[in-house]
Amino acid sequence: MSRFPTTTHTPLLWEYAPSRESTDIVEIEDRYGLFIDGEFREPKSGKWFDTVNPATEEKLATVAEAGPKDVDDAVKAARAAFEGPWGRMSPSERAKHVFRIARMIQERSRELAVLEVLDGGKPIKEARDVDLPLVAAHFFYYAGWADKLEYAFPGAKPKPLGVAGQVIPWNFPLLMLAWKVAPALAAGNTVVLKPAETTPLSALLFAQIAAEAGLPPGVVNVVTGAGETGQLVVTHPGVDKVAFTGSTAVGKLIRSQVAGTGKKLTLELGGKAANIIFEDAPLDQAVEGVINGIFFNQGHVCCAGSRLLVEESIHDRFVDKVKRRLQTLRVGDPLDKNTDVGAINSRQQLEKIEELVESGVAEGAEMYQPDCPLPAKGFWFRPTLFTGVSQSHRIAQEEIFGPVLSILTFRTPEEAVEKANNTPYGLSAGVWTSKGSRILWMADRMKAGVVWANTYNKFDPTSPFGGYKESGFGREGGRHGLLPYLDWSE
Amino acid sequence: MRICGPPTGADGHRARYPDPVTIAHAADRSGILPDRITTPTLRTFLRSVPSVDEVGVAERVAALSTRSIKKESKRAALEMIVRMTDLTTLEGKDTPGRVAQLCAKAIRPDPTDPSIPSVAAVCVYPTMVRHAVTATEGTGVKVASVATYFPSGMADTKLKVEETRMVVADGAHEVDMVIDRGAFLAGEYFKVFDEIRRVKEACGEAHLKVILETGELVTLDNVRRASMLAMAAGADFIKTSTGKVSPAATLPVTLVMLEAIRDFHDATGVMVGMKPAGGIRTAKDAIRYLVLFNETLGHPWMTPDLFRFGASSLLNDILMQIRWLDTGRYQSPNYFTKD
Incomplete structure (x- = not known):
């Protein structure tokens, strides 16, 4: 009750009217091929799958499922780019490319945010105010390191590893992509990325952005598919470094598969904080x-x-x-x-x-x-x-x-x-x-x-993130996040 | 004398949360209030008030400021804000004529649109109360008077009580008092508490709004403690600012005060009102306050009996926005009466 003995007004009901973000800004194609060697290709596997909007259960697009030959093509393209234009590029030129990607992500952040919402189900408020600003920030941050690696680790002469095989989850599709792709590129590696099967679309749009940013073909390859495709990426002999974010069960499997291969591995797994x-x-x-x-x-x-x-x-x-x-x-x-x-x-x-x-x-x-x-x-x-x-x-x-x-x-x-x-x-x-x-x-x-x-x-982006015990090992973010993508043998 | 409203229905809460807010209640019921409540007991009480994390408050405020209020919910909000406004003039150059003009504006904010409701109250200096009462008679618009040697409050308690009696005798329905910030910052909590209590007593039937002058309390911990102190002492409303000190009302300060009101209600069952005042000039700003209010205290508080805006220039921006919603066009400020 109020202290006022003479309360005269009944409380007013106030509801927020729907305030829907328009989806006009993003154009979703009917079908997406695999992004290999700078272009979208039909999958040699001949297989496709659908991705749906979890808020409506409506189909958004049909996406290619990469098979062994497709993953092999992607790894070969990545290797060629590593030994070719990307590997020969001066670190400051490499930095320019990563900076350009960061700026383009900022410019197209609304489009990417809406796509992230449609494909993943997260609220636009979070995609717009948390995911996308962090994605751009990660690219900006690591772009800055590209030509300063020797200063990041004084006394060392770090070199890129080669081809990084990266498998990312569906909870923050684009942010997890940024956490993995940005340090890999800044350190001079090339990438074969496998996004989650329920949220492949923002990674495919990112592939377009990377191409528009002038990244040489093969530097970033996106192979879509489910767990089997991920396994093909992880176990491919042409991959020098494996980075995985996902469940502890799959992480354990990957670790056993990578054991003895000489591949570098980082795992970011579950938690119960x-x-x-x-x-x-x-x-x-x-x-x-x-x-x-x-x-x-x-x-x-x-x-x-x-x-x-x-x-x-x-x-x-x-x-x-x-x-x-x-x-x-x-x-x-x-x-x-x-x-x-x-x-x-x-x-x-x-x-x-x-x-x-x-x-x-x-x-x-x-x-x-x-x-x-x-x-x-x-x-x-x-x-x-x-x-x-x-x-x-x-x-x-x-x-x-x-x-x-x-x-x-x-x-x-x-x-x-x-x-x-x-x-x-x-x-x-x-x-x-x-x-x-x-x-x-x-x-x-x-x-x-x-x-x-x-x-x-x-x-x-300046702060390292990673786990103890069954939450994995290796750090993403900060200078620590560069370490897994560099060779320290000399 | 009642320190707080009747405690019906709140006993269950109190049994579960033995909160020192109930000092006031306990003392009131046993009738030994003046001796039991001292600066040490009040200090213990205020120490039990949860601390405030400024970064967390800023974050919550920023998150709520992104609420998208459009179309019919915007129209409803704007009209609600008009109903909740204490239209204010507090200038040394105020005259009976100026106050009469303000009252006319308060009664009918938009002469071209009779659907716009009257504001809640006009807020004036003590010498203007008589004129405001005459000008608003029979209209439902209340008259609020600042008192207790507003804005500094630098006077003896006796004088403050005397001034309060005077404005109530002149017909003020509501009294906006200032707390003794110096005493609060010096830790003389009983002085602050006792003064509020005495002024409340002098108010009689009039409602008491207690101005914390948060710009001078500076930290959010102080704001939260002063809020609890004022409510325990009998405030019907707590109010941020006089408008004479910068910063005046801010969203973080308002959120902290709303959270204190919520805690006080949990402990005692009493609903205290909130009045942010000073520096709220645009409809957009005011809607942000309304959102904060709606999501912190919620529906039972959404009435002019428990929420007010202290403002002068805000009203015309609200009217301009309402006109825009109704007609799809922005009009020149020339089309809205100054007062």
Whole structure:
């Protein structure tokens, strides 16, 4: 109730009208071939597959599926470019090419953002404000290193490796491309890239941009397809370096296949990050950090803060705040500029999320979901949280890769560290406290590649990113991100 | 004397969150308020207020500022903002004539469009209250008066209370007081608390808006604590600024105050209002505040009883935008009356 005894007005209802980003800016072709040696080609495999919009289940385009001969062509084209124009190019000329790509990405960022939304289901707000600015920033950052490699690593004479085979996931199709392609090119390598089968379109548009930027044919090749195509790229004897971002299971397989071949390998795999809230945290900002940590990109984030560890003394109060915030999340049409949570990337992923959420209920955790309406067609899952979760529950152990938060409690900083580290993964973690010394104390003890303090899911091209334990090895971003693409033998 | 509104329905909340905000309640109920509440108890209470992370606040504000408010929701927002405006003139050169003109504008903001509602209130200096009351009589437009030696507040509590009694006697429906920022920054919390309480008592039936003058409190931690202090002392509204200090209202400061209002409601069940004032000049700015409000406190608060804009030049930009939405054309400022 109001303190006013004479409250006269009834509250006014105010809804946001739909504010849909136009899709006119992007032209999607009916069919996309493979991008090999600077041109789009029909696949020698003769196979094709469809890519759909996960928010509507409508088909967007038919895309070629690369077979052994196609991948072989791509690797040969990459090798020829490496030994030819790209390899002979002066580092400063190489830098110009990468800078040009960065600028063209900026210029066409709206088009790329809309395409990313259509093919992947993420909200336009995130594609526009997070993905695309970071993609351009990565190319700008690594372009700057291209002619300064000897200064990046004083005393060393680093050389490019040759052909890099890169397999990327569907959660940030273009950003993961940038994380892999930008350092590879800046270091002087050529690339055979395999985008995920559910989100191939932005990589194909990127291939066009690379060609328009004047990149010599064969420097960047894009071979589309599913896991089998990825395996062909990874196991091809002409590949000198393998970079993979994706699930831990596939990562383990790749590592065994690459073993003994002399290929360099970096893996960026799963995570089950702890987001730790101390009693003295800035609570309302921590709520935002928790929301951003797990519902950003529908939770399809390898470093998502999927385990919330709350100090017991504030558990009820904090969980109530998170629940209330959950109710204000706007779930729906990813093209609406006011949408906070978009569509699940694929039916397969939706089924995986549903299965794990059912296990959470079956194992006795308490589920909470807001009663937001969901569109009739497409792949959707309500933002979900579980309270009363134990370390031994599957939802506290397995990576769900969806908008599902498991809430656990702790009593002391030692217990928080122990629980945070008690997982096969070690990609990221978050600490929320007003006490600076405690942030450092925690960061020292946590086995995680990234520890965010009083924030979450912040990325920057200058900052290395990567995992401990089953979250993989090797770093992307920063000077560290150049290392996997350089030869140190001399 | 009541410190807070009746605590009905809030007991459940309080049992779950033993928050020191309830100091005020507890003391009020046992009737021993003046002795129980001291600077040390208030300091303990304010220490329990969650800290604020400025970077996180800036980020949240930036995210909400990208909300795309178009078409019918923009029209509804603009009309709501008109209804929530405290049309203000606070100048040394104010005269009864100028105040009468302002009142005419408040009652009928757009003479060519009778569908535009009246604003919530006019906000004037104490000596102008009588004139404003006469000019707005029977129209539903309230009269708010700044008081307590606005804008500095550098006067003895007795004088502030006296001034408050005077403006209420002259017919003011609402009183906008300033807190003693010096005392707050010096840690003399009881002085601030007690002064608000006394002014509230002097208000009688009039509503009390407590101006924190956040531009002088500087940190968001101070803003959040001052908000809680003002609400515990009996504020009906908390207000950012006098408009005489820069920066005046900002989105981050407003968000922090809204979060404090939400916490206070959780602890006591009492809904306190919010008034950002000063520096809000365009419809676009005002809509950003409305979004912040809508997504922090939400529907029950979306009424002029609980949300006000303190502004003078904002109104005409709103009218211009409404005209544009209705006709598809922007008109020259010449077509909108100055006051």
